[in-house]
Amino acid sequence: MSFEAVIGLEVHAQLLTKSKIFCGCSTQFGSSPNSQTCPVCLGMPGVLPVLNKKVVEYAIMLGLATNCTINRNSYFARKNYFYPDLPKGYQISQYELPICSDGYIMIKTKEGEKRIGITRIHMEEDAGKLIHEGAHSLVDLNRTGTPLLEIVSEPDMRTPEEAVSYLKELRQILLYLGICDGNMEEGSFRCDANVSVRRKGDTKFGTKTELKNINSFRFIQKALEYEIERQIDIIESGGKIIQETRLFDSSKGITISMRSKEEAHDYRYFPEPDLMPIFVDEVHIKKIKESLPELPYEKRQRFKDQYNIPEYDIEILTNERDISDFFEKCVSLYNNPKTLSNFFMTEIMKELNERKCGILETKLTPGNVVEIFKLLDEDKINYNGAKTILPKIIETGKSPSVLIEEMGLVQISDTSALESIVMDVLRNNKKELKEYLSGKDKLFAFFVGQVMKRTSGKANPKILQDLLKEKLSKISIDEVDNL
Numbered sequence: 264m265s266f267e268a269v270i271g272l273e274v275h276a277q278l279l280t281k282s283k284i285f286c287g288c289s290t291q292f293g294s295s296p297n298s299q300t301c302p303v304c305l306g307m308p309g310v311l312p313v314l315n316k317k318v319v320e321y322a323i324m325l326g327l328a329t330n331c332t333i334n335r336n337s338y339f340a341r342k343n344y345f346y347p348d349l350p351k352g353y354q355i356s357q358y359e360l361p362i363c364s365d366g367y368i369m370i371k372t373k374e375g376e377k378r379i380g381i382t383r384i385h386m387e388e389d390a391g392k393l394i395h396e397g398a399h400s401l402v403d404l405n406r407t408g409t410p411l412l413e414i415v416s417e418p419d420m421r422t423p424e425e426a427v428s429y430l431k432e433l434r435q436i437l438l439y440l441g442i443c444d445g446n447m448e449e450g451s452f453r454c455d456a457n458v459s460v461r462r463k464g465d466t467k468f469g470t471k472t473e474l475k476n477i478n479s480f481r482f483i484q485k486a487l488e489y490e491i492e493r494q495i496d497i498i499e500s501g502g503k504i505i506q507e508t509r510l511f512d513s514s515k516g517i518t519i520s521m522r523s524k525e526e527a528h529d530y531r532y533f534p535e536p537d538l539m540p541i542f543v544d545e546v547h548i549k550k551i552k553e554s555l556p557e558l559p560y561e562k563r564q565r566f567k568d569q570y571n572i573p574e575y576d577i578e579i580l581t582n583e584r585d586i587s588d589f590f591e592k593c594v595s596l597y598n599n600p601k602t603l604s605n606f607f608m609t610e611i612m613k614e615l616n617e618r619k620c621g622i623l624e625t626k627l628t629p630g631n632v633v634e635i636f637k638l639l640d641e642d643k644i645n646y647n648g649a650k651t652i653l654p655k656i657i658e659t660g661k662s663p664s665v666l667i668e669e670m671g672l673v674q675i676s677d678t679s680a681l682e683s684i685v686m687d688v689l690r691n692n693k694k695e696l697k698e699y700l701s702g703k704d705k706l707f708a709f710f711v712g713q714v715m716k717r718t719s720g721k722a723n724p725k726i727l728q729d730l731l732k733e734k735l736s737k738i739s740i741d742e743v744d745n746l
């Protein structure tokens with residue numbers, strides 16, 4: 264009997280607002296501990312939270328981008344629990360009436376596109392951070408009150424691959440909207456996964472476990488794979504799954520029991536009395552809708568219609584907004600999308616990956632890239648030359664035509680100059696020449712190679728080939744010794 268997994272994901276996305284959700288403290292990352300705090304986010308008695316309007320706007324943006332219903336009325340609730348990084352003893356969150364609900368996003372799977380439901384998106388405040396040093400634990404409350412959106416999916420995913428695909432799509436939407444930096448290592452895009460397994464064909468869900476805070480796509484894949492295997496093994500050997508929270512140990516590649524899972528009622532949710540309910544009117548929603556940027560799935564479709572390049576190229580080119588904008592600027596200057604796309608896919612992406620940097624952090628400009636293609640079209644350089652100057656442009660920002668002069672890469676397209684080199688090569692390789700003339704055609708490449716060597720790769724390959732063919736066709740084997 265085969266099993267299938269049922270996976271639902273809860274994502275916490277830290278919002279890129281300048282100030283916190285209920286006070287004016289800065290949200291900047293990396294400042295000295297507890298320097299970005301005030302009586303509100305420290306949870307002093309008698310203070311009142313004031314809602315940051317930007318947070319509501321960002322929540323609506325994400326809701327619209329993920330096909331949610333924007334609830335015109337919603338309110339905040341207190342989620343009560345004790346932990347040293349939570350000074351108030353409760354977290355202000357949303358419970359019964361979140362700001363967005365009932366949405367979906369489309370993800371790619373091996374079997375084609377699949378719709379993954381989004382149950383809800385709600386606003387809440389982040390907790391602080393504990394830093395463990397030897398026998399002590401220190402508390403940094405700079406992060407306390409940083410605005411978060413929690414995005415809860417339906418349990419619609421059936422494999423670890425689908426879960427990763429969903430997360431990548433969601434992260435990309437957040438990045439395109441410009442409301443979250445998506446940095447998983449720094450924790451601004453965090454994910455908890457609810458996993459259960461059941462026999463194929465069953466409609467009832469099995470008992471689920473929750474995997475906490477896994478900080479890379481690779482680890483999510485591994486943690487889910489391990490957990491699914493673990494649960495199947497237990498059921499097959501007649502055991503029962505315990506509902507619990509488990510942590511992924513990335514060094515061992517296993518999940519470990521952390522605590523039994525709380526139920527929602529353990530948190531004693533109740534409406535936050537210090538904040539007014541939130542009302543958003545249709546005009547406001549409409550205004551936000553009109554201001555939304557082009558979203559990843561819209562951009563992919565447009566690239567397909569407009570540029571006629573392969574799906575795989577589109578995937579890579581639209582992965583980051585900076586890359587796709589850069590690519591489009593190049594196309595507007597040099598209308599050959601396929602050629603440009605090839606160059607991006609092979610050469611430019613390779614250089615960026617090696618440097619681990621974004622395209623805007625280099626000195627490359629659309630003008631530079633297009634100039635390379637003009638030099639290629641005019642036969643001033645060959646493709647090898649183009650590859651050689653690319654890293655130099657990236658580092659210095661110099662124009663390709665200046666660089667090919669400086670680096671001596673200007674192609675030799677002058678037939679008479681090439682002719683004398685070709686004859687020289689033939690004279691110096693009489694043995695090979697005789698073999699060629701007696702039928703060993705393969706040696707043609709040898710002569711090409713010799714000329715290339717003599718010209719440091721600068722011979723125009725097309726002119727060289729033609730010239731070499733012509734010369735060789737005119738020599739008879741008896742003439743070789745008197746060349």
Ligand SMILES: [Zn+2]
Nearest residue numbers: 286288301304
């Ligand atoms: Zn504060």
